[in-house]
Amino acid sequence: MSTFEPNLVGFLCNWCSYAGADLAGVSRIQYPTNLRIIKVMCSGRIEPGMVLELLEAGADGVMVTGCHIGDCHYTSGNLHTMRKFALLQKLLAKTGLEPQRIKLEWNSAAEGQRFANLVREFTDQIRVIGPNPIKAPNPEQRILLNIRAAKEAADGFRLRALVGKEEKLATEGNVYGEKVAQDEFNEVMEQAVETEFQIHRIQLMLRERPRSVKEIAKNLGLNTRLVLNYMVALRQRGWVDIKDAVEGTPLYAAQ
Amino acid sequence: MSDLRIGVFVCCCGINISAYVDVPAVIEYAKTLPGVVYAEEDIYACSNDGLTKIKKAIKKHKLNRVVVAGCTPRTHESLFQEALEEAGVNKYLFEMANIRDQCSWVHMKEPKKATEKAKDLIRMAAAKTMLLEPGDEPEIEIKQSTLVIGGGVSGVCAAISLADQGFNVIIVEKEPQLGGKMRNFDSLFPHRQKVSEMLESLLQKIQTNPRIQVMTGGKIKSVSGFLGNFTIDVETRTGTESLNVGTIIVAVGADILKPKGLYLYGEDKRVITQSELEEILRAGSVDANRIVMIQCVGSRSAERPYCSRICCNEAVKNAINLTQQDKEVYILYRDLQAYGITYSRLEQEAKQNGVRFLKYQQEKPPKVTAETDGLRINLYSPTVNQDVEVKADLLVLSTPLIPVTDARELSQMLKVPLDSNGFFREAHVKLRPIDFATDGIYVCGTAHSPKDVGESVAQALGVASRAAIQMAKKRVRIAAIMSEVDQTKCSGCGICIDVCAYNAIRKNEKGLAETIAAACKGCGVCGATCPEKAITMHHFTDEQIEAQGLAALMEE
Numbered sequence: 060m061s062t063f064e065p066n067l068v069g070f071l072c073n074w075c076s077y078a079g080a081d082l083a084g085v086s087r088i089q090y091p092t093n094l095r096i097i098k099v100m101c102s103g104r105i106e107p108g109m110v111l112e113l114l115e116a117g118a119d120g121v122m123v124t125g126c127h128i129g130d131c132h133y134t135s136g137n138l139h140t141m142r143k144f145a146l147l148q149k150l151l152a153k154t155g156l157e158p159q160r161i162k163l164e165w166n167s168a169a170e171g172q173r174f175a176n177l178v179r180e181f182t183d184q185i186r187v188i189g190p191n192p193i194k195a196p197n198p199e200q201r202i203l204l205n206i207r208a209a210k211e212a213a214d215g216f217r218l219r220a221l222v223g224k225e226e227k228l229a230t231e232g233n234v235y236g237e238k239v240a241q242d243e244f245n246e247v248m249e250q251a252v253e254t255e256f257q258i259h260r261i262q263l264m265l266r267e268r269p270r271s272v273k274e275i276a277k278n279l280g281l282n283t284r285l286v287l288n289y290m291v292a293l294r295q296r297g298w299v300d301i302k303d304a305v306e307g308t309p310l311y312a313a314q
Numbered sequence: 315m316s317d318l319r320i321g322v323f324v325c326c327c328g329i330n331i332s333a334y335v336d337v338p339a340v341i342e343y344a345k346t347l348p349g350v351v352y353a354e355e356d357i358y359a360c361s362n363d364g365l366t367k368i369k370k371a372i373k374k375h376k377l378n379r380v381v382v383a384g385c386t387p388r389t390h391e392s393l394f395q396e397a398l399e400e401a402g403v404n405k406y407l408f409e410m411a412n413i414r415d416q417c418s419w420v421h422m423k424e425p426k427k428a429t430e431k432a433k434d435l436i437r438m439a440a441a442k443t444m445l446l447e448p449g450d451e452p453e454i455e456i457k458q459s460t461l462v463i464g465g466g467v468s469g470v471c472a473a474i475s476l477a478d479q480g481f482n483v484i485i486v487e488k489e490p491q492l493g494g495k496m497r498n499f500d501s502l503f504p505h506r507q508k509v510s511e512m513l514e515s516l517l518q519k520i521q522t523n524p525r526i527q528v529m530t531g532g533k534i535k536s537v538s539g540f541l542g543n544f545t546i547d548v549e550t551r552t553g554t555e556s557l558n559v560g561t562i563i564v565a566v567g568a569d570i571l572k573p574k575g576l577y578l579y580g581e582d583k584r585v586i587t588q589s590e591l592e593e594i595l596r597a598g599s600v601d602a603n604r605i606v607m608i609q610c611v612g613s614r615s616a617e618r619p620y621c622s623r624i625c626c627n628e629a630v631k632n633a634i635n636l637t638q639q640d641k642e643v644y645i646l647y648r649d650l651q652a653y654g655i656t657y658s659r660l661e662q663e664a665k666q667n668g669v670r671f672l673k674y675q676q677e678k679p680p681k682v683t684a685e686t687d688g689l690r691i692n693l694y695s696p697t698v699n700q701d702v703e704v705k706a707d708l709l710v711l712s713t714p715l716i717p718v719t720d721a722r723e724l725s726q727m728l729k730v731p732l733d734s735n736g737f738f739r740e741a742h743v744k745l746r747p748i749d750f751a752t753d754g755i756y757v758c759g760t761a762h763s764p765k766d767v768g769e770s771v772a773q774a775l776g777v778a779s780r781a782a783i784q785m786a787k788k789r790v791r792i793a794a795i796m797s798e799v800d801q802t803k804c805s806g807c808g809i810c811i812d813v814c815a816y817n818a819i820r821k822n823e824k825g826l827a828e829t830i831a832a833a834c835k836g837c838g839v840c841g842a843t844c845p846e847k848a849i850t851m852h853h854f855t856d857e858q859i860e861a862q863g864l865a866a867l868m869e870e
Contacts, residue, residue, distance in 0.1 A: 096416055106842045134729065
C-alpha cells in the first residue's frame with residue numbers, strides 16, 4: 060500500500076451537509092482524517108474559480124456538498140450549485156487533471172453515516188488516482204498553465220454571466236422570448252468554455268513575455284489561424300496588443 | 315484595524331476532545347500562527363467559568379479577534395459571540411474550529427492524525443479570522459402576532475397560551491372544524507377521561523377569546539419573510555388572504571396509517587384500526603365478545619422503522635374499557651411500551667382485569683384467516699415456544715401516526731427540515747427541541763413525532779413561550795451575514811436579481827443592483843454568480859473562503 064495521504068478540502072453548506080457531518084460526530088461514526096471542512100451558508104456560494112484555485116495550490120481533491128435537491132434551505136441554492144459545478148467539470152476537463160478530483164454530493168442533516176461514507180469513498184478514490192501532479196518537484200508547465208487559465212476563465216465575465224442566465228434562458232427565454240433547450244445551452248456553454256480557456260491560456264503566456272502567433276500556436280498545439288482569431292478577440296477586449304515586430308512577424312504582449 | 319491580536323481558546327469538552335487530540339500540543343502550535351498573540355486551554359469553554367475566562371483574556375491581552383476550537387458553531391457560536399460582545403469585541407470577529415464533532419469524535423482511533431487535523435482546522439479558522447470585519451446588525455420591528463398552522467389540540471393550546479399573554483393569534487386549520495385527530499377519539503389514557511369534555515372546554519376558550527382568529531378550511535399557499543415579519547398567503551373558500559405575523563407555529567399534527575393489505579384490513583369488515591375502535595366506543599358499545607388487538611402494524615418495520623409511542627397505551631386503555639363491558643380481550647404485541655409511572659400502572663390494571671397479552675415475533679407475524687363464525691388468528695408464541703390459535707369476533711390493528719400528506723410541501727414553503735421519517739425536525743434534539751433552526755418558527759405536537767395528548771400540550775405551551783420570548787423583545791437584530799453590491803463595479807445586468815430566492819436585490823434609480831438588508835438571508839448565491847464580481851458576501855467573502863482553503867493546504 061502506498062503511504063500517500065491526500066489533502067482534501069470540502070465545502071459544506073451550513074444547513075444540511077455541515078449538520079450531517081456533525082451528526083457523524085455525534086454518532087461517533089469514524090472516517091478518514093484527510094478532509095478539511097470549510098463551512099459556507101449555502102453550497103451555491105461556491106464558485107468554480109474557488110475550487111480551481113485550491114487545485115492550483117495543490118489540493119488532491121475538492122468536494123462540494125449541499126442539501127438534497129428540493130430540500131435546499133434557501134429553496135434553490137443547490138440548483139445554482141449544480142450549474143456552477145457543471146461549468147467546473149467542463150473547465151477541469153480542459154486542464155488535463157483527473158475529473159475524479161472534484162465531487163459534488165447532496166447530504167442531509169440526518170445522514171451522518173452517509174457523510175462518513177462519502178468522505179471514505181472520496182479519500183479512497185483520490186488515493187487510487189495519486190497526488191495532484193502540480194505538487195511534483197518539477198510539475199508539468201502545461202498543466203500549471205492550463206489550471207491557471209481555467210481559473211481565470213471561471214472568474215471571467217462571460218462564463219459567469221452564462222451560468223447566471225442558464226435558469227432564465229431555460230424557463231423564460233432570451234430577450235426575444237425564445238426558450239433555450241438544455242442541449243442547445245450545453246453546446247453554447249461548451250463553445251464558450253473552449254474559447255475562454257484558450258484566450259486565457261494565450262493571455263497568461265503573453266504575460267510572461269511577448270510572443271508571436273506562430274510560437275503560441277506551437278506551444279499550445281493549436282493551429283495558427285485559430286490563435287490569430289483568439290488574438291483578435293483579445294485585442295478587442297484590450298487585453299493584448301502588438302508590441303514589436305521581428306522580421307515582419309508581429310509580437311504580441313499582454314496589456 | 316492594523317494591529318491584529320487573535321486569541322485562540324482550545325476546549326477539551328471534558329475529555330470529549332482531549333482524550334483524542336493532544337490539546338497542549340495544539341495550543342503550542344496555535345501560538346505560532348500569524349496574528350495569534352494568546353492561546354489557552356479550557357475544560358469547558360461554554361461553561362460560565364470558561365466564558366468568564368475568555369472575557370478576561372480578551373481584556374487582559376487586548377484581543378480583537380477570537381477563535382474557539384471546540385464543538386460545532388451550529389450549536390455554540392452564538393453563545394461565544396455573546397461573550398465577545400460583553401467583552402467589547404464585535405461578534406463578527408469570531409470563528410470556531412470544529413475539532414469535536416468533525417475531528418475528535420470521528421477519528422477516535424487515530425489520535426496523532428486527529429491532533430494534526432485539529433491544528434489544521436485552527437490554522438484555517440485563524441486565517442479567516444484575520445480577514446473578518448465587524449458587522450452591524452440592522453434592527454427590525456417584531457409583529458406582535460403568531461400564525462398557528464393546525465387547529466388540533468396542540469395548535470389550540472398554543473394559541474390560547476399566546477392569547478393569554480397578550481399576543482394576537484391566527485389559527486389556520488385545513489379541515490372545516492377545529493379539534494384535529496382528537497375528535498375521533500373516545501377517551502384519553504391514562505385516566506380514560508372523555509375526549510369530548512376536554513375538547514369542548516378548549517374550543518370554548520378559543521371562541522370567547524377576542525385575540526384569537528380562526529380560519530378553517532384554509533391552506534397555506536406561500537410563506538416569505540423572517541422572524542418578526544412573515545407574510546403568509548392562505549387560500550380559503552372565499553379566496554386568498556394575506557397574513558402578516560411575527561412568529562409561526564407548526565402544529566399540523568399527524569395522520570393515522572390505514573393498513574391496507576395487512577391482516578385482511580379493507581377486505582373483512584371485522585378488521586378495524588384502533589382509531590376506528592375509538593369511534594365505535596365513542597358512539598356506544600362494541601358488537602363483539604372476543605376482541606384481539608395486534609400491535610406494531612405498519613410500524614417498526616423496514617419501511618417505517620420508528621415506534622409510534624402511543625399505540626401500546628391506547629390499546630391497553632381500550633382493552634380496559636372493553637373488559638368493563640365484559641368483553642374478552644387479547645393483545646398481541648412485539649414489545650409492550652408501557653413506559654413511565656402512569657402507563658406501567660395501566661398495564662397492571664389491564665392484567666388484573668383479565669386482558670391477555672401474547673407476544674409475537676416480527677419475523678413470524680400472526681396469520682389471520684376469515685371464517686364465517688369469526689376470525690382465526692394463528693401465531694407462534696416465543697414465551698411458551700409453541701403455536702397458538704385465537705378466535706376473534708373483532709380484530710383491532712394498532713397502526714402508527716404518520717406524517718401528514720402535505721408535510722413536505724409545507725416544510726419547503728417554511729424552509730424547515732423534515733427527518734428521515736417525514737416528521738418535522740427540531741433544531742437540536744436536546745437543547746432546542748421545539749425550535750426550528752430558522753428563527754421565529756417553532757414546532758409542537760405530533761407534527762414533530764408521535765406523542766400523546768399530554769406531551770403534545772406540554773410542547774404547545776413550550777412553543778407559545780418560545781414565540782412569546784421573541785415577540786416580547788419587540789425588536790430584533792438581524793444577522794449581518796448579507797450581500798452588498800459595489801455600485802462602482804455593477805453593470806446593471808440584473809442576473810443577481812434573477813438568482814435571488816428572496817427578492818432581496820432590487821435595481822435602484824440608476825439601474826444598478828442593491829441589497830435589501832432585511833430580506834437578505836445570506837446564502838451568497840448572488841455573490842457567487844455576479845459576472846462582474848461586484849457583490850461582497852459579508853462574513854463569507856471570496857478572500858475569507860480562499861484564505862481558509864489555502865490554509866488547509868499549507869504544511870505545518
